[in-house]
Amino acid sequence: MLVEPTKPQSPLPAKPDQQGPDTRTATGASTKVAAADVAQQGSFLTTAHGVRLVDTDHSLKAGPRGPTLLQDHHLREKISHFDHERIPERAVHARGAGAHGVFVANGAGQNICRSGFLKSGVQTPVFVRFSTVLGSRGSADLVRDTRGFATRFYTGEGNYDLVGNNIPVFFIQDGIKFPDVVHAAKPHPDREIPQAQSAHDTFWDWVSLHTEAQAHTIWNMSDRGVPRSFRTMEGFGIHTFRMIDASDQTCLVKFHWKPKQGVHSVTWEEAQLTNGNDPDFHRRDLADAIESGAYPEWDLGVQVFPDTNDQTFEGIDLLDPTKFVPEELAPVQVLGTMTLNANPVNYFAETEQVAFNPSNLVPGIDLTNDPLLQARLFSYLDTQITRLGGPNWNQLPINRAHAPINDMLRDGQHQNAVHSGVAPYRPNSLDGGCPFLAGPNDHPFIDIPVPVEASAKVRQNPVSFEDHFSQARMFYRSLTPLEQDHVVAAYTFELSKCYEQVIRERQLLALANIDADLCQRVATGLGLEAPAPTVNHSQTPTTPAVSQLGNTWPVAGRTVGVIIGPDSDPTDVEAIRSTLFNANVIPLIVGPHGGKIGSITVQRTYSNAASTEFDAIIIVGDTPPAPDALPSLDAKSASGHGPEMPTDPRVSKLVGEAWRHAKAIGSVPGKSSNSAAQIPAEAPGIAHGAAPSVAEDIVDFLRSHRSWDRFPTQGRAET
Numbered sequence: 266m267l268v269e270p271t272k273p274q275s276p277l278p279a280k281p282d283q284q285g286p287d288t289r290t291a292t293g294a295s296t297k298v299a300a301a302d303v304a305q306q307g308s309f310l311t312t313a314h315g316v317r318l319v320d321t322d323h324s325l326k327a328g329p330r331g332p333t334l335l336q337d338h339h340l341r342e343k344i345s346h347f348d349h350e351r352i353p354e355r356a357v358h359a360r361g362a363g364a365h366g367v368f369v370a371n372g373a374g375q376n377i378c379r380s381g382f383l384k385s386g387v388q389t390p391v392f393v394r395f396s397t398v399l400g401s402r403g404s405a406d407l408v409r410d411t412r413g414f415a416t417r418f419y420t421g422e423g424n425y426d427l428v429g430n431n432i433p434v435f436f437i438q439d440g441i442k443f444p445d446v447v448h449a450a451k452p453h454p455d456r457e458i459p460q461a462q463s464a465h466d467t468f469w470d471w472v473s474l475h476t477e478a479q480a481h482t483i484w485n486m487s488d489r490g491v492p493r494s495f496r497t498m499e500g501f502g503i504h505t506f507r508m509i510d511a512s513d514q515t516c517l518v519k520f521h522w523k524p525k526q527g528v529h530s531v532t533w534e535e536a537q538l539t540n541g542n543d544p545d546f547h548r549r550d551l552a553d554a555i556e557s558g559a560y561p562e563w564d565l566g567v568q569v570f571p572d573t574n575d576q577t578f579e580g581i582d583l584l585d586p587t588k589f590v591p592e593e594l595a596p597v598q599v600l601g602t603m604t605l606n607a608n609p610v611n612y613f614a615e616t617e618q619v620a621f622n623p624s625n626l627v628p629g630i631d632l633t634n635d636p637l638l639q640a641r642l643f644s645y646l647d648t649q650i651t652r653l654g655g656p657n658w659n660q661l662p663i664n665r666a667h668a669p670i671n672d673m674l675r676d677g678q679h680q681n682a683v684h685s686g687v688a689p690y691r692p693n694s695l696d697g698g699c700p701f702l703a704g705p706n707d708h709p710f711i712d713i714p715v716p717v718e719a720s721a722k723v724r725q726n727p728v729s730f731e732d733h734f735s736q737a738r739m740f741y742r743s744l745t746p747l748e749q750d751h752v753v754a755a756y757t758f759e760l761s762k763c764y765e766q767v768i769r770e771r772q773l774l775a776l777a778n779i780d781a782d783l784c785q786r787v788a789t790g791l792g793l794e795a796p797a798p799t800v801n802h803s804q805t806p807t808t809p810a811v812s813q814l815g816n817t818w819p820v821a822g823r824t825v826g827v828i829i830g831p832d833s834d835p836t837d838v839e840a841i842r843s844t845l846f847n848a849n850v851i852p853l854i855v856g857p858h859g860g861k862i863g864s865i866t867v868q869r870t871y872s873n874a875a876s877t878e879f880d881a882i883i884i885v886g887d888t889p890p891a892p893d894a895l896p897s898l899d900a901k902s903a904s905g906h907g908p909e910m911p912t913d914p915r916v917s918k919l920v921g922e923a924w925r926h927a928k929a930i931g932s933v934p935g936k937s938s939n940s941a942a943q944i945p946a947e948a949p950g951i952a953h954g955a956a957p958s959v960a961e962d963i964v965d966f967l968r969s970h971r972s973w974d975r976f977p978t979q980g981r982a983e984t
């Protein structure tokens with residue numbers, strides 16, 4: 266049993282899956298060990314100045330019942346530091362989870378880009394932070410929202426940050442409107458509700474008036490807004506960037522992250538239940554997967570376009586961040602693979618203090634004139650000065666480049682470096698002329714002399730930016746009927762949460778301009794008239810690549826709840842466990858109480874297990890009847906053909922939710938077959954039979970994520 270030690274012992278080391286940031290000195294030598302030492306040296310409790318202490322539980326008082334003395338330096342230091350422990354949370358993307366990993370290039374980028382980290386076989390350390398956008402730091406993970414997908418590559422030529430999202434388009438075309446969209450989407454300023462969601466008046470007020478936001482909003486209302494896991498999200502750089510090869514030839518690119526785990530979501534009901542059952546679901550899922558060795562992987566790819574003067578491709582303006590280019594028109598070319606293989610040691614030092622910046626570019630990757638991107642170049646650097654308390658945040662271990670740093674930036678709040686020399690200016694003779702400027706062969710960042718359009722200074726957009734509906738329409742019409750049903754349900758839910766009728770009506774008009782049938786179905790749900798569209802669409806192309814359904818995927822890291830009762834056969838349970846483990850799927854045993862049932866160790870109980878934790882469930886043998894303490898459901902009268910003996914209602918609830926959320930369900934018969942009776946004998950995603958074959962069937966069902974064909978879909982009527 267763990268007891269309080271009576272003499273100093275070494276603290277627990279970081280777990281094997283945890284890996285702190287590897288920081289470098291200006292000479293390139295690793296300071297990883299030294300950085301850890303700065304945090305905790307020696308065994309004794311000291312003040313911040315290294316003086317050993319004998320007591321930290323009692324303040325210094327004038328007698329045991331007397332007043333506390335101002336001279337108690339330890340009390341003042343301890344409380345004062347605590348008072349300043351929090352830093353301002355990010356204005357957006359406050360809630361996130363991070364992981365370390367490695368990116369390995371396959372060399373396919375060498376022909377279009379001179380960046381060293383894209384050369385064949387080069388391994389580059391990375392740190393990724395996933396996030397929701399709207400919620401505060403402590404908000405729930407499964408809210409309907411866009412997800413951030415920010416990646417830092419610690420390349421040999423400096424840090425490269427790809428700060429993207431899980432949706433390929435954005436709300437606004439010009440960064441000057443960012444405060445407006447954020448103010449509209451954040452909680453109402455008077456009562457500060459609702460937290461972390463767009464289902465409220467100010468959000469729909471703004472997006473219905475500001476129709477360029479409709480393209481992004483429909484992606485939010487689709488299943489993309491409620492991902493199953495950070496591991497099952499695509500990522501997008503959104504803007505068009507410019508790549509420069511070794512002979513100064515340029516092309517335009519859009520970045521994509523393709524998860525090897527597949528792209529999966531949860532149902533809206535599941536998302537809402539999860540936010541109550543486990544608000545840290547995504548954060549936990551990422552850390553658990555990495556800790557268990559199920560390392561998530563993404564291919565990094567680019568769509569490549571010629572760097573033409575008009576910067577359009579197939580009629581799509583590449584400078585408009587509310588537009589994406591269908592993959593059918595420009596296939597994604599894979600440049601390498603990222604594996605996330607280590608958890609942070611310290612959330613604050615790494616995940617909270619990481620400061621991404623789209624201005625962090627490396628030789629070979631440059632910007633375009635996308636007005637959204639241009640504003641971001643200012644905002645990220647600026648925000649860190651408040652958030653991280655001064656201009657030296659680049660020196661924090663997680664932010665420090667792995668390439669040697671020799672800048673002429675000096676002093677400022679929280680300066681950690683002790684710069685030597687006397688001449689932080691150029692030219693100089695006193696420091697031997699250092700630092701020197703790089704020559705063309707020294708891998709410098711070169712601003713490619715892209716011509717600038719001769720024009721008057723204007724506050725105006727190009728005409729092509731005026732099309733706000735065609736891509737939202739293309740997206741909706743490219744989804745399967747089931748995914749369209751989810752979009753309809755999401756709009757109906759969100760708009761029903763608005764108090765102002767005029768806002769609902771205005772958004773219905775926007776929907777009419779996207780798709781008449783979508784508008785009609787949402788209007789029916791709201792009990793309103795569908796308005797006539799004000800925009801005519803000619804032909805609408807489709808891009809099936811935006812659908813998440815129809816593929817099969819690896820199942821590593823998925824979880825299956827194995828529900829047992831007092832009489833479940835341990836041989837069956839073991840057969841299921843080993844079949845699932847062999848497929849790298851995680852079985853979690855759910856029993857009527859904690860501890861052991863016979864020889865089987867229980868990991869969850871009927872009371873603390875939630876269906877939302879599992880991607881599928883298997884019931885092994887009979888589950889016990891409802892204990893006296895719980896009101897039992899009369900399953901017979903509820904279903905009309907129920908079991909002879911009523912099942913524990915907590916199990917019925919798990920099974921019922923798994924059924925509704927289209928999850929695979931297996932059952933291994935027991936003596937009275939009460940478990941099997943809860944689910945139909947035959948239906949998509951249902952397996953009955955002997956333990957090993959049921960487990961194999963469940964693994965197979967998991968490959969396509971959910972058994973949606975269990976339910977009829979409404980789909981879009983042809984219009």
Ligand code: HDD
Nearest residue numbers: 355357358394413414415429430440443503640644645648
């Ligand atoms: Fe942003 C954070 C992604 C437009 C201003 N943004 C932030 C993060 C992500 C994005 C993933 C979190 C980074 C992290 O994990 O620390 N932002 C985007 C994308 C955009 C975008 C994909 C459009 C394509 N952002 C955008 C604009 C502005 C900002 C137009 C301002 C003009 N974003 C910020 C910020 C944040 C931020 C306020 C908050 C914390 C931070 O930067 O470091 O500066």
